[in-house]
Amino acid sequence: MSNNILTIESLLADSVPTSNYEWADEFPNLSLKIPNTNFEGDRTSLLKECSIYNDFDIEKFYNSYKNHSETQLIIEFLNHHAFQFNSRRRFRESKRIQNIIDQVIKQSASLNIVIPIFCVIGNRAKRIEPTTLTFAEECSLHSLQNISSLFSKVTNIELRFQIIADSNFYVRPLGSDPVISSKNLFTIFSTTKQ
16 A cells, blocks of 8 residues: 555544543533523514525516516516526426416416425434424515515516425424424414414
């Protein structure tokens, strides 16, 4: 073996911490470290800032697509790079998507989009308080609300996101408490009603 090839063992040996830190005998109870509510105004403004789509200019978009069919306008809105992370070409060319949108327009109905998200995981390192929404989850809900508001301004059609919260499905395999999972679902529901 040449001198310039490192083995896994030598990498691990070189990475041993050299500080005097000692791990606590017991896992700390992180649920006691609830964020200070004195900064609720900062949290609210950060939430608002993080859920706004700076890459989407509503006037520029409308001026670009105002002469297209309503179906095409809706598809291009939903397919805008600020919102869409799937294959934009496949979405744009999908006959199924076009048919759904045509039906929504014909029936003057709401456009419903199903989003399966929000799984309560009983992992104290990732989720300090399992019954409340994380900042990322709350930001996601606000982002969806902002997309819906922009959509109705451009199209005069209501866009509704149907959130499928799968936390009860994963309760047993992930070791979560069913009561905690139900409280989390109630929190999601309450947040979407605001």
